Amino acid sequence: MNVLELKDVTKKYGEFVAVEGVCLEIEEGKILSLLGPSGCGKSTTLRMIAGFTTPNSGTVAIAGENVDHLKPYERNVGLLFQDYALFPHMTVEQNVAYGLRYRGTPKPMIPSRVQQMLSLVRMLGMEARYPSQLSGGQQQRVALARALATDPQIVLLDEPLSALDAKLRLELRIELKEILRSVGATTIVVTHDQEEALSLGDEVVVMHAGKVIQRGSPIEIYKAPADKFVAEFVGRSNWFCATRRGRSSGDLSSYITSNGIEIRTRSAPTDRRGSADLCIRPEHIELMDVTQGVVSDEPDQNLLEGVVVDVAPLGADVHVVVDLPGETRLQVIRKNVGRIPTVVPGQPVRLCFAASDVLVFPT
Numbered sequence: 001m002n003v004l005e006l007k008d009v010t011k012k013y014g015e016f017v018a019v020e021g022v023c024l025e026i027e028e029g030k031i032l033s034l035l036g037p038s039g040c041g042k043s044t045t046l047r048m049i050a051g052f053t054t055p056n057s058g059t060v061a062i063a064g065e066n067v068d069h070l071k072p073y074e075r076n077v078g079l080l081f082q083d084y085a086l087f088p089h090m091t092v093e094q095n096v097a098y099g100l101r102y103r104g105t106p107k108p109m110i111p112s113r114v115q116q117m118l119s120l121v122r123m124l125g126m127e128a129r130y131p132s133q134l135s136g137g138q139q140q141r142v143a144l145a146r147a148l149a150t151d152p153q154i155v156l157l158d159e160p161l162s163a164l165d166a167k168l169r170l171e172l173r174i175e176l177k178e179i180l181r182s183v184g185a186t187t188i189v190v191t192h193d194q195e196e197a198l199s200l201g202d203e204v205v206v207m208h209a210g211k212v213i214q215r216g217s218p219i220e221i222y223k224a225p226a227d228k229f230v231a232e233f234v235g236r237s238n239w240f241c242a243t244r245r246g247r248s249s250g251d252l253s254s255y256i257t258s259n260g261i262e263i264r265t266r267s268a269p270t271d272r273r274g275s276a277d278l279c280i281r282p283e284h285i286e287l288m289d290v291t292q293g294v295v296s297d298e299p300d301q302n303l304l305e306g307v308v309v310d311v312a313p314l315g316a317d318v319h320v321v322v323d324l325p326g327e328t329r330l331q332v333i334r335k336n337v338g339r340i341p342t343v344v345p346g347q348p349v350r351l352c353f354a355a356s357d358v359l360v361f362p363t
């Protein structure tokens with residue numbers, strides 16, 4: 001059963017449409033990532049689910065029941081919002097107990113539930129502390145305990161990790177996923193961080209300018225982006241604007257850029273001539289020294305020549321920037337394992353990538 005159903009939900013602020021015609025369902029126990037750039041309507045969508053913002057049109061149903069007429073505290077949702085921090089004048093224990101009291105949990109049952117929640121987020125022993133006496137990561141764990149304490153039908157997390165530094169963010173992300181899975185929470189997590197969205201969500205919903213652009217598994221979103229916006233927003237990408245040549249062999253097509261670079265693709269959507277934005281991910285490009293003999297020209301491969309501009313050894317990966325003739329600049333990412341060719345700025349190189357790895361977006 002769908003725990004949540006948004007039907008055609010729209011929110012306007014004056015003339016400005018913040019969220020437009022959004023439809024969204026979530027099955028029980030699933031984690032859904034809502035991903036998009038700042039200002040695309042993610043928080044507004046969550047606020048409408050929680051009841052803090054009233055849609056101009058459309059309906060919100062939780063567990064099969066329309067909740068449009070219900071106040072936030074009458075909806076059984078657990079909240080961890082960016083702007084919904086812990087109460088500073090309450091201890092950890094009081095913060096976690098807050099929702100339970102509010103919802104009329106019998107008083108004798110509250111302490112054991114609080115203990116259970118603090119154990120879940122590994123914060124036992126910190127009951128008497130105030131939020132100011134906790135680190136950022138500890139505060140977010142307590143906030144999560146508070147959100148989960150009432151056993152809500154749906155958990156809404158708005159940028160839950162954004163205030164933390166990079167290392168802690170990664171640790172807490174893994175822990176957050178473990179905790180949500182262990183209690184089987186049906187969750188929407190809002191983030192503008194693609195890595196967070198892809199790693200947390202069973203499914204990812206990409207929003208842009210108030211609309212849902214694509215929904216899919218993390219792999220689908222990355223491998224088969226619905227449009228240029230998704231391809232650019234999720235992951236790194238190199239782009240060519242090119243025109244299709246008339247002839248192609250089998251399912252291979254050939255495009256040519258204004259600089260005369262030929263790019264072969266495998267996924268020509270139409271048979272006609274036309275221009276397209278072509279995308280190749282940096283990790284799909286092989287780098288070879290030009291002195292490595294003559295490489296045979298396979299029809300399903302792209303073979304380009306360029307000059308290395310920059311080499312950045314970033315630990316696990318090496319990022320290489322290569323200039324092709326005619327002011328085209330490409331990013332290449334190689335794994336820093338085994339024998340990777342060492343390249344230096346100024347070195348001429350060959351770049352090789354498969355036609356099937358090129359994403360085609362007709363313009």
Ligand SMILES: Nc1ncnc2c1ncn2[C@@H]1O[C@H](COP(=O)(O)OP(=O)(O)O)[C@@H](O)[C@H]1O
Nearest residue numbers: 013017018036037038039040041042043044045
């Ligand atoms: N109360 C408000 N009044 C006017 N505009 C708002 C209000 N809340 C949000 N907006 C606008 O709606 C858009 C979406 O906001 P929001 O949902 O917070 O985006 P996100 O969470 O994706 O960054 C933004 O352009 C924002 O400025």
Ligand SMILES: [Mg+2]
Nearest residue numbers: 042043044158
């Ligand atoms: Mg937001």
